[in-house]
Amino acid sequence: MNHGKMLKPGDVVLAKLQFTDTFEVKTRPALVLFEESDNIVVAGITSNTAMKGIPITKKEGAIKDSVIKLNYIFTVSRIMLDKLLFSVSKEKKKAVFDELVKRLKILSE
Numbered sequence: 001m002n003h004g005k006m007l008k009p010g011d012v013v014l015a016k017l018q019f020t021d022t023f024e025v026k027t028r029p030a031l032v033l034f035e036e037s038d039n040i041v042v043a044g045i046t047s048n049t050a051m052k053g054i055p056i057t058k059k060e061g062a063i064k065d066s067v068i069k070l071n072y073i074f075t076v077s078r079i080m081l082d083k084l085l086f087s088v089s090k091e092k093k094k095a096v097f098d099e100l101v102k103r104l105k106i107l108s109e
Contacts, residue, residue, distance in 0.1 A: 007032045007040060007084070010093040012061065014082035015042060017074050027082060031068050031096065040081065043096070044072030054095050061086030070099055 007013065011032040018025045030042035045056065045066050053067035063085075088096075 007035050007081075008087065009034055010088045010090075010096075012045065012056075012085045012088060013040075013042070014085060015040075015074070015076050016080040016082070017042075017044060017072075017076065029062070029066070029085060030074065030076075031088065033073070033096075033100075038078045039075050040078060041073065041075050044069045044074065046072075054092070054099060056088065056092065060088060060092065068096060070096070070103065 009032055012029055013032060014027055015030045016025050017028050017030060029045040031045060033041045033043060035041070045062070045068050046053070047064050047066045049055070049065055049067055051067050051069060053069045053071075056062045056066050056068055058065055
């Protein structure tokens with residue numbers, strides 16, 4: 001991946017992610033939420049469509065129908081990114097934003 005390129009929120013990248021249950025590092029698709037000083041905050045994407053999350057389809061660019069998992073949020077270094085796959089639509093970014101706000105709203109209560 002061109003490491004000089006700024007990523008945009010809504011970009012889907014292949015990233016090396018460390019999973020909480022096994023501590024294994026696996027290369028998986030992930031949705032960029034934001035980037036700050038070469039740290040990229042991403043939400044994991046799974047092709048297990050039985051899991052809860054925001055659906056993303058092949059038609060939208062996913063390799064197979066998948067789910068954006070907002071309970072799988074990682075901070076990864078830029079060097080952990082393999083490549084940019086595609087970008088999600090404005091509508092999908094809004095759905096992710098709305099869902100994140102809903103989950104974080106309790107902080108402001």
